[in-house]
Amino acid sequence: MIAPRLLAELHAMFSADRVATDADSLARYGLDWTRYYQPAPSAVVFPQTVDEVVAVVQWANREQVALVPSGGRTGLSGGAVARQGEVVVSFDRMKAISDFDPVARTVRCQAGVITEALQQFAAENGLYYPVDFASRGSSQIGGNIATNAGGIKVVRYGMTREWVAGLTVVTGKGEVLRLNNGLAKNNTGYDLRHLFVGSEGTLGFIVDATLKLARQPAELGVMVLAVPQLTDIMKLFHAFRERLDLNAFEFFSEKAMRHVLARGHVKRPFEGEADYYVLLEFEKLAADTEEVALAVFEACAEQGWLVDGVLSQSEQQAKDLWRLREDISESITPYKPYKNDIAVTVSRVPAFVERLDAILSREYPDFEVLWYGHIGDGNLHINILKPDALELDDFRRACEQVNEHVFSLVGEFGGSMSAEHGVGLLKRDYLDVTRSVEEIALMRAIKAVFDPNGVMNPGKLL
Ligand code: MLT
Ligand code: ZN
Numbered sequence: 001m002i003a004p005r006l007l008a009e010l011h012a013m014f015s016a017d018r019v020a021t022d023a024d025s026l027a028r029y030g031l032d033w034t035r036y037y038q039p040a041p042s043a044v045v046f047p048q049t050v051d052e053v054v055a056v057v058q059w060a061n062r063e064q065v066a067l068v069p070s071g072g073r074t075g076l077s078g079g080a081v082a083r084q085g086e087v088v089v090s091f092d093r094m095k096a097i098s099d100f101d102p103v104a105r106t107v108r109c110q111a112g113v114i115t116e117a118l119q120q121f122a123a124e125n126g127l128y129y130p131v132d133f134a135s136r137g138s139s140q141i142g143g144n145i146a147t148n149a150g151g152i153k154v155v156r157y158g159m160t161r162e163w164v165a166g167l168t169v170v171t172g173k174g175e176v177l178r179l180n181n182g183l184a185k186n187n188t189g190y191d192l193r194h195l196f197v198g199s200e201g202t203l204g205f206i207v208d209a210t211l212k213l214a215r216q217p218a219e220l221g222v223m224v225l226a227v228p229q230l231t232d233i234m235k236l237f238h239a240f241r242e243r244l245d246l247n248a249f250e251f252f253s254e255k256a257m258r259h260v261l262a263r264g265h266v267k268r269p270f271e272g273e274a275d276y277y278v279l280l281e282f283e284k285l286a287a288d289t290e291e292v293a294l295a296v297f298e299a300c301a302e303q304g305w306l307v308d309g310v311l312s313q314s315e316q317q318a319k320d321l322w323r324l325r326e327d328i329s330e331s332i333t334p335y336k337p338y339k340n341d342i343a344v345t346v347s348r349v350p351a352f353v354e355r356l357d358a359i360l361s362r363e364y365p366d367f368e369v370l371w372y373g374h375i376g377d378g379n380l381h382i383n384i385l386k387p388d389a390l391e392l393d394d395f396r397r398a399c400e401q402v403n404e405h406v407f408s409l410v411g412e413f414g415g416s417m418s419a420e421h422g423v424g425l426l427k428r429d430y431l432d433v434t435r436s437v438e439e440i441a442l443m444r445a446i447k448a449v450f451d452p453n454g455v456m457n458p459g460k461l462l
Pocket of ligand 2 (some may be wrong): 151373374381420
């Protein structure tokens with residue numbers, strides 16, 4: 001914990017309602033959705049201006065205090081965890097949306113803008129913010145950028161990085177940088193904006209962003225397909241993608257879906273059961289798009305790649321079908337799942353899943369293993385549920401042992417050990433699965449340039 005003198009200085013810097021030291025706030029703001037850590041920050045501060053962010057960073061440098069950035073804290077790798085007396089800097093009071101430019105199709109958001117608020121703003125102005133995921137109602141733009149959030153539409157629209165046209169950041173030294181200024185073209189050397197995207201709060205604070213917006217999609221069709229063989233999923237991907245403009249191509253296992261069904265909010269999509277399901281979404285750009293989708297469905301059924309399916313007939317039905325996939329994460333949270341979030345190049349998915357399936361069945365015969373994810377991006381979420389009888393630490397240790405096998409396979413396939421959830425605390429010790437020794441040394445050197453005193457989110461990522 002920081003000394004009382006330092007707390008008094010924070011109180012002098014911020015008005016009373018913008019410094020929190022009560023137990024509830026410390027517990028809430030010291031933790032993200034990773035449920036493995038014990039939160040223990042010293043204080044939480046709520047700046048309202050860039051100058052206030054600069055002031056707290058300069059103070060932290062003077063006093064050698066560690067700072068942890070805090071957005072919606074929906075991360076799954078412990079990137080926003082404060083457990084060693086750090087001061088948490090929350091962006092809850094920086095929520096302005098401004099400078100909408102309908103011609104450039106950009107808008108400026110302060111770091112604390114909720115993802116869904118931006119999506120709504122875009123829709124009200126006839127446009128679309130396409131980065132989307134289940135935590136849209138609480139995740140914040142600053143956190144999305146700091147973690148380069150992915151989600152359910154990456155196959156069509158890419159990750160958050162694609163949508164960042166400009167950034168204002170406060171570096172770990174307390175300098176304010178305005179990066180790229182919303183420009184579509186700016187070929188003037190190193191693009192520092194992209195260093196901050198995905199930097200997990202280790203280089204500085206993102207205080208606002210100019211984001212690109214897209215045209216609103218046409219009416220969307222959602223299909224759920226029952227697929228007996230995991231390795232056939234990519235055949236379906238290829239077949240549907242050839243004929244349709246896919247906005248999403250997701251998969252989940254029957255075992256995973258059962259956790260969603262058990263909550264009683266949505267029903268099984270059809271009678272037929274299979275070990276796996278695909279959810280795909282497409283844009284109805286032509287009058288005959290639905291017929292095309294059904295023709296592909298028939299052709300795939302003839303091949304035996306799918307055994308049942310449904311195509312949404314209303315917006316409500318499309319939403320309900322999406323819930324089968326989107327609600328998985330929340331419905332398994334009570335089981336404190338050990339999360340693997342891995343990716344390989346999409347063309348290598350079939351060979352990879354075959355090998356991975358063999359490893360998981362061999363190494364986890366007694367654990368419930370759930371498969372789901374963004375398979376059209378080559379991104380698999382593999383969640384292992386903690387058996388009630390097992391202590392959390394023993395469970396984690398068991399899972400980490402299996403990581404050796406899983407990550408060596410990821411390495412063999414040239415994949416990523418964290419496709420979209422980031423590294424944070426949880427995956428820090430595995431960074432070398434995906435990044436070379438030379439790269440990690442350069443990453444450390446870059447951090448030292450932006451944050452020479454190491455006040456920014458220490459212990460995360462590197
Ligand atoms: C998802 O795809 O559902 C999210 O990444 C969350 C999760 O993996 O649990
Ligand atoms: Zn995901």
